[in-house]
Amino acid sequence: MADKTMTPAADAASEAQPGVPGYVGTHYPDDTTTVLGRQINLPVYTVVFIVLGTLTVLEVALAELVPRGGLTIPLMLLISLGKAALVVWFYMHLNSDSRLFAVTLLVPVVMVTLATLFLMIVPVGY
Amino acid sequence: MSEMSLQQTPAAPVRRDAHGDTHGSHSQRVQNLKFATWLYLASEVVIFSVLIATYVVFRLHNPEVMELFHEKMNEWPGIWLVSLNTFILLASSWAMVMGLRQIQRNNPQGLMRWIGLTALMGTVFVVFQYVEYTEMAHKGITLYYDAASGIFKDFGMRFYAPTAFHGAHVIVGVLWALYVVNNARKGRYSSQNYIGVEVFGLYWHFVDVVWIVLFTLIYLI
Numbered sequence: 189m190a191d192k193t194m195t196p197a198a199d200a201a202s203e204a205q206p207g208v209p210g211y212v213g214t215h216y217p218d219d220t221t222t223v224l225g226r227q228i229n230l231p232v233y234t235v236v237f238i239v240l241g242t243l244t245v246l247e248v249a250l251a252e253l254v255p256r257g258g259l260t261i262p263l264m265l266l267i268s269l270g271k272a273a274l275v276v277w278f279y280m281h282l283n284s285d286s287r288l289f290a291v292t293l294l295v296p297v298v299m300v301t302l303a304t305l306f307l308m309i310v311p312v313g314y
Numbered sequence: 315m316s317e318m319s320l321q322q323t324p325a326a327p328v329r330r331d332a333h334g335d336t337h338g339s340h341s342q343r344v345q346n347l348k349f350a351t352w353l354y355l356a357s358e359v360v361i362f363s364v365l366i367a368t369y370v371v372f373r374l375h376n377p378e379v380m381e382l383f384h385e386k387m388n389e390w391p392g393i394w395l396v397s398l399n400t401f402i403l404l405a406s407s408w409a410m411v412m413g414l415r416q417i418q419r420n421n422p423q424g425l426m427r428w429i430g431l432t433a434l435m436g437t438v439f440v441v442f443q444y445v446e447y448t449e450m451a452h453k454g455i456t457l458y459y460d461a462a463s464g465i466f467k468d469f470g471m472r473f474y475a476p477t478a479f480h481g482a483h484v485i486v487g488v489l490w491a492l493y494v495v496n497n498a499r500k501g502r503y504s505s506q507n508y509i510g511v512e513v514f515g516l517y518w519h520f521v522d523v524v525w526i527v528l529f530t531l532i533y534l535i
Contacts (some may be wrong), residue, residue: 268530300363
């Protein structure tokens with residue numbers, strides 16, 4: 189924690205390039221994206237959208253073609269969490285923004301997840 | 315704790331932007347606005363979680379109701395309409411970031427086109443959700459208990475509360491998108507000043523993330 193700053197203003201100031209488009213932020217993606225060492229002539233936002241669409245098709249196929257139970261439910265939950273993480277990481281720019289923003293999101297997420305898990309084990313009638 | 319504060323660092327360069335702010339104070343304002351938005355989204359996480367937890371606990375204790383619900387969802391248009399709607403919302407998020415990309419390149423026309431597309435897709439989502447609700451009501455899944463509800467008498471509220479609350483957020487998002495387009499038309503955004511677009515983007519993507527979770531938990535599992 190000590191070696192990586194969590195001060196948003198310091199982050200922005202250190203990376204600011206006045207005169208260059210988008211200098212107040214750090215999100216100015218190129219027209220190409222490198223995926224698994226291969227360069228694709230699409231911006232990262234489009235690549236993420238293609239991945240999100242593919243994962244959605246996979247999820248629906250799992251739900252419709254494979255009987256529920258066993259590994260399908262954890263797998264679908266995992267895919268859903270992966271999709272949510274992609275949106276938060278790339279579209280909401282947590283990959284380049286202050287870690288303080290990530291903490292702001294994660295604290296309530298962890299708390300409510302624990303609370304929900306607790307509620308799930310409370311027997312009916314309590 | 316001090317390293318997590320939003321204090322301006324002494325090392326920040328002092329330059330003036332188009333609004334006459336020093337560069338340091340401008341970036342400080344931008345970061346403060348974004349932090350405030352994240353705090354707001356954190357509160358939204360708690361509200362949506364209460365609705366989702368209520369649904370999850372009900373689902374756990376009423377597997378027979380869920381079985382029947384999935385049977386109803388398999389009738390046309392059912393799950394296919396909701397899947398299409400999910401795809402539309404994902405596409406709207408993509409349009410949103412592509413709009414942001416345009417204004418970062420100082421192209422307000424591109425911003426207006428992409429955010430306009432975002433608003434259009436948000437509107438289509440709400441219309442399709444209305445169609446879905448109408449279908450659901452015909453199948454006996456109603457908000458309030460009535461004679462036609464049968465086994466779904468306790469399910470309706472738990473189904474409609476999170477999905478309709480999300481739908482209300484989409485409606486707010488569409489109105490916000492139109493506001494952003496109007497601001498862009500008046501020339502209020504540039505490559506030096508696009509925080510208004512970015513804050514709207516955070517809200518819109520959050521609404522997308524909530525739907526990603528709701529879609530899996532309610533319709534697929």
